[in-house]
Amino acid sequence: MSTSPNSNQPAFEFASSSLAETARFSAALADSVTPGLVIGLIGNLGAGKTTLVRALAEALEVDPRAVNSPTYVLVHEYSGRIPLFHFDTYRLTDPEQFANLGADEYFEAGGVCLVEWADRVAEYLPADRLDIRLAATSDTERAIAVHATGPVARQVVSRLITRLGRDRRPENPLA
Ligand SMILES: Nc1ncnc2c1ncn2[C@@H]1O[C@H](COP(=O)(O)OP(=O)(O)OP(=O)(O)O)[C@@H](O)[C@H]1O
Ligand SMILES: [Mg+2]
16 A cells, blocks of 8 residues: 555555455445545446455445446445445446436435546546546456545545555565
């Protein structure tokens, strides 16, 4: 994990070496979010966007079997400790559909919104959000870059960094 004060750089980067590490990241994120937060997920097919949502949902006491890419509907809602609204914009033919389908109402609904392919609908996302870029660095490894675009998201990042540091396993102090 590395941190950077430069706002053009990710707030920090997390190198996930396994599914278990992505789950650890997601659980720390679940403990750091607040109602109303919007999280943009950016990354190629198979980068791990849905995997991250599933692990985050599980940490918020949602049955992980409920979580799949919402292929034929724009949004799935899961009720856990905080309501989760899971968008997948991959199949939208026009980004305006995202706004027309009432995305703003979900942003105001007091849950956490997770938007797969957020780069496709960037103009319709709130100014203050958490962007998470995922990239496969091997079959089992993922680079996860976290970027806060406003003050609320910056507070989430700060809690996330603290939590990830706190639950470092003693047998692996550099993880
Ligand atoms: N360290 C890791 N973190 C996350 N996923 C991993 C990791 N290693 C391997 N994987 C695998 O990568 C795949 C990620 O698929 P996933 O459906 O989450 O991607 P996605 O970004 O949502 O793709 P799509 O754009 O098709 O919806 C899963 O099969 C998962 O098991
Ligand atoms: Mg997906």
